[in-house]
Amino acid sequence: MDRFSVLPESHLFAIVSFLPFKEAARTSVLSKRWRHVWRSSKNIEFDERCFANVDADREVQRQVFIDFVRQWVQNYQEPTVDRLSLKFSLPPNNPRVVENCIAFALARHVKHLALDFSDPTWDVHDLDDIAHPTPFDLPLSVYNHPLESLTLSSCNFNVSEFKNFGVLKEISLCWVEMKESTTKALLAKLGVLRV
Secondary structure, three states, X not given: OOHHHHOOHHXXXXXXXXXXXXXXXXXXXXXOOOOOHHHHOOEEEEEHHHHOOOOOOHHHHHHHHHHHHHHHHHHOOOOOOOEEEEEOOOOOOOOHHHXXXXXXXXXXXXXXXXXXXXXXXXXXXXXXXXXXXXXXXXXXXXXXXXXXXXXXXXXXXXXXXXXXXXXXXXXXXXXXXXXXXXXXXXXXXXXXXOO
16 A cells, blocks of 8 residues: 555645655655656755766756756745755856855745855865865845854855854865865854854
8 A cells, every 4th residue: 555645735745854865855756646746845955966967068068957946936836945966066157046046045935045166076185276166146135144163165155244153053064165264254253153
């Protein structure tokens, strides 16, 4: 007997929200009833690398990814988002899609935000030999939002801009170039963070 079929939709939404985003999307093939349940997930992960196909043109793949993100954001009906992760290797020349995605999450009271703009070809062992760009500046709206965790990769930020730094419990930085003043300000506030 299929016990999932008798569960109310609110329970299905809860189940899907505990799954990683890619696994939540896979539930859409279970039955007609499950087809759109994953679209209510509160843990959203947009990863450009999931759209990679070695045989396809990179710009075409990028546009397919951008269109997917735009459509998802436009059609999302839930009032809150717990976690948003956006992995976009070297964001497009027009950062609007990234800014809109961040604004979407902030409007839904996101608590955990992860932005990764690093190139998957970068090697951690090349830190001294190659300067890696940080092509995207964290929008000012993020500094005013009460986040619990923030993960940034290849993204510029200014710790002194944070208005709700006391709410932040975790911060993770990778491929981030910081000025000495930013490093000092971050270290001064580390007592508030979980290490």
